[in-house]
Amino acid sequence: MGKLRLGYVGGGFMAQKVHLPNFASLPDVDLLALAEVREELGRKVQDRFGIPRLYRDHHELAADPDIDAVAVSAHFALQGDIARDCLLAGKDVFMEKPMAVSVEQGEKVLQAERESGKRLMIGHMKRYDAGNELFKATLDGFRESGEIGPITFARNHGFCGDWICGLDTPMDSTEEPYPPAPTVKPDWLPKEYLNSYLGYLQQYCHNVNLLRWFLNAGDDVTVKAVDLDKDGYTGVVLFEMNGVRASLESGSISHYRWDEHTQVYGKHGWLLTTAPPLLLKNVPAEVEVYRAGETQQVTRPIPKDRWSWSYKRQAEYFVRAVQSGEPFRTSAEDTLTDVRIFEEIYRIWLKQQGAL
Secondary structure, eight states, X not given: OOOEEEEEEOOSHHIIIIIHHHHHHOTTEEEEEEEOSSHHHHHHHHHHHTOSEEESSHHHHHTOXXXXXXXXOOOHHHHHHHHHHHHHTTOEXXXXXXXXXXXXXXXXXXXXXXXXXXXEEEEOGGGGOHXXXXXXXXXXXXXXXXXXXSEEEXXXXXXXXXXXXXXXXXXXXXXXXXXXXXXOOOTTXXXXXXXXXXXXXXXXXXXXXXXXXXXXXXXXEEEEEEEEOTTSSSEEEEEEETTEEEXXXXXXXXXXXXXXXXXXXXXXXXXXXXXXXXXXXXOOOEEEEEEOSSSOEEEOOOOSSOSOOXXXXXXXXXXXXXXHOOOOTTBHHHHXXXXXXXXXXXXXXXXXXXXX
């Protein structure tokens, strides 16, 4: 196939710092158009990236017959609706996570996929990290060989820190106000809890998505217990994922690095993947494997793509999958499960607070 003719919706932080530079660098992409409701900002971003066409909004961009696919980064509550419109306009779509802020919104997006015959990929870049891919392949091998015995427990710890990591990619700005976003939320969620829900969802949907992938859980996930502080963010949640007990440890720390790791235990060993700061380029997750039993051994395998950035590998994957027709690793249908899980967590927590 020829180059993928791509349109991009949004000219904000993630667009300028991450996605536009990555897509523009790919030899199989023709970055054809940009849509940005902030007119002055749109012109600046268009000029810096040499994008031929500039549109006032995503509707105009989606109506362009020359565009094959659209990538989107916008407000959490708005992205799903933009993706839906672009799907119905006949475009394959990549969008930042989360794929929706409610199951109801997400199901409308899936319906647009079915009606249009086009596909949506969600930007859970942790599944495209070369270190995490090595972790997953090693864990799958252990399941087949039985080397570390049955899987007994999994945990993800995410206390965050400095996620920008000094990324010095240029960024244009203007005095134009940030576009207002609609109030989209689960219908059962009291409005005063919307911001805390969105903050928790957008941060930790990454972590739950990664755990599900490691454990081959798909939609086989049950929330067993919720212990969150009154901020609706800090604490521990217990799950059953594909028959395995798993935990999510959430919180924050004034840390100048990045504090996140995922560990999966078997009866005779464990695997550990330690995440780099999100915007640290060309550094994949570090993997450690512990084998117990008669001979104790710790190894630290290095992925073949050892100097790589999960965000760029994700962009490469999207382009390849659109051109080849191969399934998306982070499809809309799969990632709707994350939205369901977070609705369930917050329902339980709000009932504990006496707010439901």
